[in-house]
Amino acid sequence: MELLNILFVAPFLDMADSPVFFAEVVITGLLTGIMYSLVALGFVLIFKASGVFNFAQGAMVLFAALTLVGLMERGVPIPLALVGTVLVMIALAMLIERMMLRHLVNQEGIILFMATIGLNFLLEGAGQIAWGSNVKVLDIGIPDQSFEVYGILLNQFDLFAAGTGAVLVTTLAVFFQKTTIGRALRAVADDHQAALSVGIPLKTIWVIVWSVSGIVALVAGIMWGAKSGVQFSLSLIALKALPVLILGGFTSVPGAIIGGLIIGVGEKIAEIYWGPAFGGAIEGWFAYMLALAFLMFRPQGLFGEKIIERV
Amino acid sequence: MARNIGEVLLNVEGISISFGGVKALDGVSFDVKEHEILAIIGPNGAGKSSMLNCINGFYHPQEGMITFKGKPRHHMLTHEAAKQGIARTFQNIALFKGMSTLDNIMTGRNLKMKKNLLWQALYFGPALTEELEHRTKVEEIIDFLEIEAIRKTPVGKLPYGLQKRVELGRALAAEPDLLLLDEPMAGMNHEEKEDMCRYILDVNDEFGTTIVLIEHDMSVVMDISDRVVVLDYGRKIATGTPDEVRANQDVIDAYLGVSHD
Numbered sequence: 001m002e003l004l005n006i007l008f009v010a011p012f013l014d015m016a017d018s019p020v021f022f023a024e025v026v027i028t029g030l031l032t033g034i035m036y037s038l039v040a041l042g043f044v045l046i047f048k049a050s051g052v053f054n055f056a057q058g059a060m061v062l063f064a065a066l067t068l069v070g071l072m073e074r075g076v077p078i079p080l081a082l083v084g085t086v087l088v089m090i091a092l093a094m095l096i097e098r099m100m101l102r103h104l105v106n107q108e109g110i111i112l113f114m115a116t117i118g119l120n121f122l123l124e125g126a127g128q129i130a131w132g133s134n135v136k137v138l139d140i141g142i143p144d145q146s147f148e149v150y151g152i153l154l155n156q157f158d159l160f161a162a163g164t165g166a167v168l169v170t171t172l173a174v175f176f177q178k179t180t181i182g183r184a185l186r187a188v189a190d191d192h193q194a195a196l197s198v199g200i201p202l203k204t205i206w207v208i209v210w211s212v213s214g215i216v217a218l219v220a221g222i223m224w225g226a227k228s229g230v231q232f233s234l235s236l237i238a239l240k241a242l243p244v245l246i247l248g249g250f251t252s253v254p255g256a257i258i259g260g261l262i263i264g265v266g267e268k269i270a271e272i273y274w275g276p277a278f279g280g281a282i283e284g285w286f287a288y289m290l291a292l293a294f295l296m297f298r299p300q301g302l303f304g305e306k307i308i309e310r311v
Numbered sequence: 312m313a314r315n316i317g318e319v320l321l322n323v324e325g326i327s328i329s330f331g332g333v334k335a336l337d338g339v340s341f342d343v344k345e346h347e348i349l350a351i352i353g354p355n356g357a358g359k360s361s362m363l364n365c366i367n368g369f370y371h372p373q374e375g376m377i378t379f380k381g382k383p384r385h386h387m388l389t390h391e392a393a394k395q396g397i398a399r400t401f402q403n404i405a406l407f408k409g410m411s412t413l414d415n416i417m418t419g420r421n422l423k424m425k426k427n428l429l430w431q432a433l434y435f436g437p438a439l440t441e442e443l444e445h446r447t448k449v450e451e452i453i454d455f456l457e458i459e460a461i462r463k464t465p466v467g468k469l470p471y472g473l474q475k476r477v478e479l480g481r482a483l484a485a486e487p488d489l490l491l492l493d494e495p496m497a498g499m500n501h502e503e504k505e506d507m508c509r510y511i512l513d514v515n516d517e518f519g520t521t522i523v524l525i526e527h528d529m530s531v532v533m534d535i536s537d538r539v540v541v542l543d544y545g546r547k548i549a550t551g552t553p554d555e556v557r558a559n560q561d562v563i564d565a566y567l568g569v570s571h572d
Contacts, residue, residue, distance in 0.1 A: 180421070180442065187407045187418045194405035197367060198481060199393030199422040251409075 003277075011273035020151045025268050031158035033264020034165040035227070038220040039237055040244040040256040041168065042213040047250045048176065049185035049209040050101075052112040058238025059123035060214055064089055065221030065230045069138050070131035078140050089214030090207075097206045105192055105202065124235055133232060138225035161223045165257070168219060172212075173253045185209060243291035249301030258302065263287045316537065317345030319378075320521050321489060326365055326375035335361040336372070337545040343489070348515055348522045350532045352556075353542035354565060359525045360402060362542070363491045366523070367399050368392040379489070394422055398487035400478045402494045402525075408467035412477050415466055416452060419484025420445040452480050456510060472503040479510065483518075490514065492524040496531060504528065508535055533557065541565065 015022045039061060046054040054060075067088050071081040100115055144157040176182040187195045188205050196202055224234055240263075248259025271283040294301065321343040328336045336358045343349045351359045364370040366377060368389040376383050379395060398419070407415050453459055456476050461469060466477050475495060482490055495511065496504045512535055514520050526532050532539060533553040541549040541556060543565040549556050556562055 183410075183414055183418055184421055186410060186414075187421075190407035190409055191405045193369070194401065194407065195418070196369070196389035197393060197399050197401075197405070198419050198485060199390045200418070201390045 006277040007274070011277075014273055024152050025272050026265055027152065027154065028158075029265030029268035030261055031155070031162055031264070032268065033261035034158075034162045034257075035220070035223055035260075036237075036240055036244050036263055037257045037260025038161075038165055038168070038216065038223060040241040040248065040260055041172070041253065042216040042220065043238075043241055043245055044248075044250065044253055044256045045172070045213040045216060046209055047189075048253075049189050050112070050206060051109050051189045052116060053109070053250070054213070055113060055116040055238075056120035056123055057213070057217065057241070058235040059120045059127070060089075060092075060217035061221045061224065061237065062230075062232070062235040063092070063123045063127040063221075064214065064218035065138065065225040065234055066127045066131040066136075068140075068218065068222065069136045069225065069230045072138075072140075073136070082140075085218055086215055089218055090211045093207050093210030093214050096210050097203055101206050102203065120235075124232075128232070135229045135231040136225075138222065138230050140222060140226065142226060157227070164219060164223070168216065169253060169257050172216075176253060181205075181208065240287060243287040245301070246291040246294050247301055249303040252301070252303035255301055255303030263290065266290060316347050319343070320345045320347075320380065321366070321523075322378040323362075323366070324376045324378070326362070326372045326377070328361060328365060328370055328372045328374075334545050336365070338375070339542065339545070339547045340375075341540045341547065341550055343521060343523055345521055346515070346519055347538065348511070348524070348536045350536035350539045351523065351525050351542060352527070352529075352532055352539060356544075357542040358545040359542055360493055361545075363399065363493055363523070363525065366392075366489075367397050367491060393485065396485075396488035397491065398482035398485045398489075399491035400475070400482050400493060400495060402497065404471075404474045404478055406466045406474055406478055406481070409465060411463050412458060412466055412469075412480075413449065413453070413462050415477055416449045416480045416484045417445065419481040420449065422485055449484055452483050455483075455513070456480050472499050475499070475507070476510070479507075483514065483520075486518070487520060490520050490522045492522060492526075494525050494527065496526060496528055504531060511535060 039057065042057045042060065043054060046052055046057070064085060068081055068085045071084050072078065076084065096119065100119065101112075104112055104115060142157055142160050144155070146153055146155045148154070176185065184195070184200045184205055185208075187198070187200055188202060192202060195205075220237075221230070221234065224237060244256060244259040244263050246259075247262055248255030248257070267283045267286040270286045271280075275282050319342045323342065324340050326336050326339045327334065339358070339362065341349075351362060353359055361370060365372045366379075368387040368391065371386045376385060377387075378384070379392075379397070382395075407418065410418075453462060456479065458473065458476055458480065461473060461477075466474055469477065479492075479495065482492075492511070496507050499507065508531060511522060511524070515522055524536070536553060538551065539549075539553055539556045540547060541559070541562050543561075548561045548565055549559045551559070
């Protein structure tokens with residue numbers, strides 16, 4: 001009886017008790033969610049455009065953030081350091097195409113996936129050899145003040161992150177759905193050989209996609225790095241992006257965003273209101289439970305394309 | 312047929328390619344003239360698809376030379392072959408399954424897009440005008456192939472025969488000079504085959520497109536092709552008009568089998 005009360009009655013009474021606090025929890029969740037979405041976006045981009053699940057996305061976030069901090073530590077002014085990092089990420093995309101993808105045209109998705117696992121270790125290693133493995137502070141001058149609106153506490157930094165996320169997503173969604181390059185990218189994802197036969201230059205397309213996702217990784221790296229310092233564990237936030245992807249669908253840019261928001265809000269609410277029933281620390285595993293439930297009932301995610309296989 | 316066959320468009324000279332110990336093609340030579348329909352036939356594993364793959368650059372032959380539009384080449388990249396005016400369809404349909412019929416055929420226009428990447432990315436101004444021009448051209452192809460009703464349907468949901476037609480549409484969208492068709496009628500019923508024959512003849516007649524096709528259905532091959540090349544175990548064993556080939560003893564042996572003792 002008491003268990004039922006703790007699970008199904010008390011949490012809702014708590015929510016009703018203090019609506020302002022509830023709103024604060026939801027907003028904090030939404031803003032954390034945006035940060036998850038930023039990481040998930042990088043995955044979706046590469047998956048949409050090359051059918052590859054890029055295991056190294058987390059390492060790319062780390063690598064981008066390390067490069068930026070490294071440049072700034074050497075006294076490069078912020079705007080120049082940003083440009084420099086973007087160039088490094090583009091160069092990285094070219095290298096990946098040249099050294100890895102070019103040799104794997106027309107291979108199974110799983111083989112490309114294995115290759116990205118290798119890339120993951122390589123990037124983590126290379127980033128730390130080049131820039132050291134200490135925790136670094138990243139401050140690019142985003143204001144970090146808290147203020148109150150209608151009694152709800154908000155943080156400028158989180159709002160800035162949300163704004164950046166929104167701009168990024170709109171741009172990418174339009175780019176993918178409306179432009180010629182977007183169509184070429186989707187074509188490459190569907191069938192390498194057919195794409196080649198209509199004259200789509202596979203190599204150029206790959207460099208574009210990996211560059212774009214490198215830049216998205218940089219944005220995610222800046223946001224996470226500024227929030228919690230640039231450190232090795234940054235590459236692990238990729239793990240949090242997995243449930244986001246399962247919820248949103250691997251092929252949907254809007255799905256990555258909404259999936260991120262649901263996970264963000266869900267885990268905050270679960271932690272605060274249901275945490276006591278489980279002895280706390282739900283936040284760590286709630287997302288994965290939710291993903292598991294989705295895998296069982298809706299494996300293509302909320303917005304993913306349902307693939308019809310004919311035999 | 313009273314069509315005016317022109318100069319040699321494609322010349323294949325002594326092409327050989329092997330995979331491991333298997334010689335897929337062994338010194339094959341033939342030519343294709345402008346405005347011609349040439350069929351490549353042969354038993355399974357004769358090297359027909361390998362031949363198409365060499366022509367459009369998927370395979371790089373180890374020996375031999377391919378001359379297209381007077382330009383000899385030893386080795387070519389697939390998207391460059393497409394740029395020079397070679398389009399193709401595949402034995403196992405290779406469409407972009409998640410995309411609509413319209414988008415699939417639009418990808419065929421990819422090479423005709425002139426505006427640079429930045430404009431295309433912005434989808435604005437000249438790029439938008441250009442997109443609309445291409446859209447008009449694509450609608451013509453859709454009309455031509457009578458697939459108006461499935462314009463917006465994701466091709467993964469279409470029945471097999473229609474998918475083959477969409478794939479032909481995508482190849483046509485590039486306005487190719489040379490069209491390679493790998494078993495365009497495989498797995499079709501009689502009616503669908505007749506439709507496909509009609510489209511192939513119309514493409515050849517109205518757009519003047521040169522066509523090289525692989526087909527197993529002999530009545531189709533004999534009906535629509537000007538000339539036939541016969542391959543067996545990677546070698547060319549005969550070439551000529553359908554009637555000549557039909558009467559050739561080597562061809563009959565290759566198809567019916569003969570004891571080699």
